[in-house]
Amino acid sequence: MNLKQLSHMLSLSQTTVSRALNGYPEVNEETRRRVMDAAKRHGYRPNPSARRLATGKSGMIGYVLPTGNAVDIDPHFVEFLSGLGDYARSHELDLVLSPADADDQETTYRRIVANRQVDAVYISSPRPADRRLALVSTLGIPFIVHGRSEGFDFDYPYLDIDNEGAFHEAARLLVQLGHKRLALINGDDRETFAIHRERGVRRALAASGLTLGERHVCSLTMTEENGYRAARRLLEQDEAPTAIVCSSLIMALGVVRAVRDLGRTIPGDLSLVAHDDVFPWLRPENFPVPLSTTRSSIRLAGARVAERLAARISGLEEGARGEVWPVDLVVRGSVAGAPV
Amino acid sequence: MNLKQLSHMLSLSQTTVSRALNGYPEVNEETRRRVMDAAKRHGYRPNPSARRLATGKSGMIGYVLPTGNAVDIDPHFVEFLSGLGDYARSHELDLVLSPADADDQETTYRRIVANRQVDAVYISSPRPADRRLALVSTLGIPFIVHGRSEGFDFDYPYLDIDNEGAFHEAARLLVQLGHKRLALINGDDRETFAIHRERGVRRALAASGLTLGERHVCSLTMTEENGYRAARRLLEQDEAPTAIVCSSLIMALGVVRAVRDLGRTIPGDLSLVAHDDVFPWLRPENFPVPLSTTRSSIRLAGARVAERLAARISGLEEGARGEVWPVDLVVRGSVAGAPV
DNA sequence: CAAAAAAGCCAAAGCGCTTTGGAAGACTCT
DNA sequence: AGAGTCTTCCAAAGCGCTTTGGCTTTTTTG
Numbered sequence: 001m002n003l004k005q006l007s008h009m010l011s012l013s014q015t016t017v018s019r020a021l022n023g024y025p026e027v028n029e030e031t032r033r034r035v036m037d038a039a040k041r042h043g044y045r046p047n048p049s050a051r052r053l054a055t056g057k058s059g060m061i062g063y064v065l066p067t068g069n070a071v072d073i074d075p076h077f078v079e080f081l082s083g084l085g086d087y088a089r090s091h092e093l094d095l096v097l098s099p100a101d102a103d104d105q106e107t108t109y110r111r112i113v114a115n116r117q118v119d120a121v122y123i124s125s126p127r128p129a130d131r132r133l134a135l136v137s138t139l140g141i142p143f144i145v146h147g148r149s150e151g152f153d154f155d156y157p158y159l160d161i162d163n164e165g166a167f168h169e170a171a172r173l174l175v176q177l178g179h180k181r182l183a184l185i186n187g188d189d190r191e192t193f194a195i196h197r198e199r200g201v202r203r204a205l206a207a208s209g210l211t212l213g214e215r216h217v218c219s220l221t222m223t224e225e226n227g228y229r230a231a232r233r234l235l236e237q238d239e240a241p242t243a244i245v246c247s248s249l250i251m252a253l254g255v256v257r258a259v260r261d262l263g264r265t266i267p268g269d270l271s272l273v274a275h276d277d278v279f280p281w282l283r284p285e286n287f288p289v290p291l292s293t294t295r296s297s298i299r300l301a302g303a304r305v306a307e308r309l310a311a312r313i314s315g316l317e318e319g320a321r322g323e324v325w326p327v328d329l330v331v332r333g334s335v336a337g338a339p340v
Numbered sequence: 341m342n343l344k345q346l347s348h349m350l351s352l353s354q355t356t357v358s359r360a361l362n363g364y365p366e367v368n369e370e371t372r373r374r375v376m377d378a379a380k381r382h383g384y385r386p387n388p389s390a391r392r393l394a395t396g397k398s399g400m401i402g403y404v405l406p407t408g409n410a411v412d413i414d415p416h417f418v419e420f421l422s423g424l425g426d427y428a429r430s431h432e433l434d435l436v437l438s439p440a441d442a443d444d445q446e447t448t449y450r451r452i453v454a455n456r457q458v459d460a461v462y463i464s465s466p467r468p469a470d471r472r473l474a475l476v477s478t479l480g481i482p483f484i485v486h487g488r489s490e491g492f493d494f495d496y497p498y499l500d501i502d503n504e505g506a507f508h509e510a511a512r513l514l515v516q517l518g519h520k521r522l523a524l525i526n527g528d529d530r531e532t533f534a535i536h537r538e539r540g541v542r543r544a545l546a547a548s549g550l551t552l553g554e555r556h557v558c559s560l561t562m563t564e565e566n567g568y569r570a571a572r573r574l575l576e577q578d579e580a581p582t583a584i585v586c587s588s589l590i591m592a593l594g595v596v597r598a599v600r601d602l603g604r605t606i607p608g609d610l611s612l613v614a615h616d617d618v619f620p621w622l623r624p625e626n627f628p629v630p631l632s633t634t635r636s637s638i639r640l641a642g643a644r645v646a647e648r649l650a651a652r653i654s655g656l657e658e659g660a661r662g663e664v665w666p667v668d669l670v671v672r673g674s675v676a677g678a679p680v
Numbered sequence: 681c682a683a684a685a686a687a688g689c690c691a692a693a694g695c696g697c698t699t700t701g702g703a704a705g706a707c708t709c710t
Numbered sequence: 711a712g713a714g715t716c717t718t719c720c721a722a723a724g725c726g727c728t729t730t731g732g733c734t735t736t737t738t739t740g
Contacts, residue, residue: 002725002726002727003726003727003728004726004727012689012690013689013690013691014690014691014726014727014728015689015690015691015692015728015729015730016688016689016690018727018728018729019689019728019729022728025687026687026688026689027687027688027689028687028688028689031688031689045451045454045455046726046727047393047455047725047726047727048455048457048727049389049392049393049396049398049455049456049725049726049727050393050695050725050726050727050728051726051727051728052389052392052393052695052727053387053389053390053392053393053695053696053697053725053726053727053728054694054695054726054727054728054729055695055727055728055729056389056695058389060436065421065425067422067425067426067428067429068426068429069426071422072422072620072621073418073419073421073422073425074418075415075418075619075621077418077421078413078414078415078417078418079413081405081413081437082407082411082412082413084439085405085407085413085437085439086407086408086409086439088407088439089407089439089440089441092451093439094436094437094438094439094457095436095437095438095439096400096434096435096436096437097421097425097434097435097436097437098434098435099424099425099426099428099429099433099434099435100429101429111385111432114385115385115387115388115389116389117388117434222621223620223621223622223623224621224622224623224626225623225626228626250621250622253593253622254626257626257628260628261628279415280412280563281412281415281562281563281564281590282563282564282590282593283563283564283565286564286565286568286594286597288597288600288601342695342696342697343696343697343698344696344697352719352720353719353720353721354696354697354698354720354721355698355699355700355719355720355721355722356718356719356720358697358698358699359698359699359719362698366717366718366719367717367718367719368717368718368719371718371719386696386697387695387696387697388697389695389696389697390695390696390697390698390725391696391697391698392697392725393695393696393697393698393725393726393727394696394697394698394699394724394725395697395698395699395725396725
C-alpha cells in the first residue's frame with residue numbers, strides 16, 4: 001500500500017494525502033480525518049526510503065564505533081545502549097552503528113553525514129580537544145556528547161556526570177577518616193573523565209595540605225588484570241597508600257584480589273572506593289567486603305542522551321546546553337579509619 | 341557531485357556511468373576506466389538513499405534489540421559486536437539496532453522488513469522453537485542465527501559453538517578425576533545453549549553411570565550475584581557437589597566468593613570449570629585460582645556472522661548451512677581429584 | 681456587490697539512482 | 711553485399727515520497 005494507491009482510493013491527490021498525514025495546515029479537518037482514518041485502516045506506512053530521498057531525514061541516530069583488532073569495546077557501552085534503547089524504542093528511533101577504523105574515524109563521520117544516513121549522532125568517551133567534536137560541529141549534524149571535552153573555544157551540547165565532584169567527595173571522605181596517603185587507580189588518562197577524576201582527588205587532598213604522589217596514580221584501561229597490577233604496584237612500594245580510589249568496579253575486582261594475595265585486608269589495611277556505573281551483573285554490595293562507591297547509572301544516561309538527541313532532531317532543543325549530573329557517594333564496608 | 345553531473349562532464353548517459361560503476365558487462369572497458377577514474381577523482385559516491393529507493397538494498401545489517409526496564413542487554417553482546425564491527429568495517433557495512441519491546445519483537449521485525457531498512461538480520465540467544473526464526477523465515481529476509489534453536493521442521497543457517505561437546509568434555513574430565521557429584525550452574529534454561537550444556541554434562545555423567553541430581557542444577561541469568569547464590573545453595577546442601585561446571589565467568593566470580601565465604605578452597609574442596617567467552621576485561625587465568633575453562637571467542641563468532649551475512653546478501657551463500665565450532669577445554673589450577 | 685483574501689485542493693517537478701527496451705554502429709558469416 | 715549478431719551506448723520510466731506553484735472556490739472586506 002503506497003501513497004498513490006491510498007490517494008487514489010480516497011479520490012484525492014497525493015499532495016493532499018501527504019499533507020494530511022504530516023499535519024500540514026492547508027487541509028480541511030474533515031478531509032484530514034478521512035485520510036488518517038483510511039491510512040490506519042489500510043495500515044499505510046510511508047516508505048522510509050522514499051521519504052528519505054525526498055526529505056533527507058532518516059529517523060535514525062548514529063554512532064561511530066571504533067573497531068580494530070587491538071580495540072576493545074568498552075563493556076559500559078552495552079549498559080549505555082540499554083538506556084538508549086529504552087527511549088528509542090518508544091519513539092521508533094533506530095540506532096545505526098558505523099564501525100570505523102579506530103585511527104581514522106573522520107572518514108566515517110564524513111561518510112555518514114554526506115550520505116545523510118542519520119539525523120544525529122552521539123559521541124562518547126571524549127578526550128580533551130577531541131577532534132571528533134570539532135569535526136562534527138563543522139559538519140553541522142546535530143549531536144550530543146556523552147562526557148565532556150576540554151580546551152575548545154566553542155560550546156557544545158553534552159551530558160556528563162560530575163566526575164570531579166564524585167571523586168572529590170570520595171577522597172574527602174577518606175581524608176576525613178585520617179588517610180594521608182591516597183592512591184588513584186584511574187582509567188585511560190587521555191580521556192576527560194579520568195582527568196576530571198584525578199582533579200577531584202587532588203583537590204580534596206590539597207584542601208588538607210596533602211598531595212597525590214607521582215607514584216600513587218595509575219592510569220590504565222579498565223580490566224580486572226590492570227586493577228590487580230596497579231594495586232600490587234601501589235601496595236608493594238615503600239610509601240604504600242592506605243586508601244585507594246578506583247575508577248571502575250571491574251578494576252576493583254583486581255584490587256581486591258591483590259590485597260588478598262598480599263595478605264592484607266579491606267578495610268583494615270586498605271580502604272577502597274570505586275566508581276560504579278551500575279551493571280546488573282556486578283554489584284558493589286556483593287563484593288567480599290561491600291564496596292563503597294560513587295554511583296551513577298550509565299543506563300539512565302543513555303536514555304537521556306537519546307531523549308535529547310530526539311529533541312535536537314525535531315528542533316525542540318537548540319544551542320549548546322551542557323548537563324552535568326551529580327553522583328551519589330554510597331558508603332559501605334570497604335572504608336574505615338586509616339591504620340595507625 | 342551526483343550521477344547527473346558526473347555523466348554530463350563525461351558526456352555519457354547516466355545509464356552508462358551507472359553501469360560502468362556497478363560492473364555491468366555491457367560497457368567498453370576503456371569507457372569504464374574513464375568513468376571509474378573520473379568518479380574517483382571527483383570523489384563521487386552514489387547517494388545511498390537514492391540507491392535504496394531504486395534497488396531496495398540498504399547496505400546495512402539489522403539486529404532487533406530487546407529492551408525494556410526489566411531487560412538487561414547481555415554483556416556478551418558487546419564482545420560479539422566487536423567482532424561484527426571488525427568485519428563490517430572493512431566492507432562498509434553498517435549495523436542498525438532496532439530497539440523493540442522484549443515481549444513484542446515481531447512488530448519490529450515486520451517493520452524493518454517491510455521498510456527494507458536492512459538487507460539481512462542476525463538473531464541471537466535463540467530458544468527452542470524460537471518464534472523469531474519462523475517469522476524471519478517467512479518474511480524472507482536473509483538471516484543468520486548465532487546459536488541454535490530446536491524443534492523446527494525446517495533448516496536454517498546458523499553459527500553455534502559445540503556447547504554440548506564442551507560441557508561434555510568438562511564433565512568427563514571431572515568424572516575422570518574421581519568426582520561423583522557434579523553440579524551445573526547454568527544460564528537461563530529457556531535458551532538453547534543452556535539446554536545443550538546441560539545435555540553435555542548429563543551425557544558425560546551417564547557414561548559413568550552417574551546422574552545430575554535435580555538439586556544439582558541451577559539455571560539463572562548470568563550475574564555475579566546469581567553465581568554466588570547458586571553456589572551457596574549447592575554447597576550447603578547435604579549431598580554437596582565436589583565439582584561445579586559453570587556457564588559463565590561472571591557467575592564463576594560469585595562461585596569463588598561463595599566458596600571462600602564457606603571457608604572452603606578450590607580445588608581442594610571443590611573443582612570448578614567455567615565457560616569463557618573471552619572477555620578482554622576478565623580473564624580466567626587471573627582468578628584467585630586460575631580457572632579451568634571451556635573457551636570460545638564470542639568475538640570471532642561476531643566476525644564470522646558478519647562475514648556470512650555479507651555472503652548471503654551478495655548471494656554467495658545460500659541454503660541453510662549450520663556451522664558448529666569446536667570448543668577448547670583449557671585446564672588450569674581450579675580442578676583436582678575429588679576429595680576423599 | 682465587486683474586489684481582495686483565505687481555504688482547500690491538485691498537477692507536476694523534483695530527490696538521485698537503477699533498469700528496461702531500444703537503437704546505432706561494428707563485425708561476422710554466407 | 712545483405713542478413714544476422716555483438717557490442718556499446720542512450721532515453722526514459724520507474725522507485726514512493728515531499729514540495730512548489732497555481733488554480734478553484736469560498737469567505738471576508740470596504
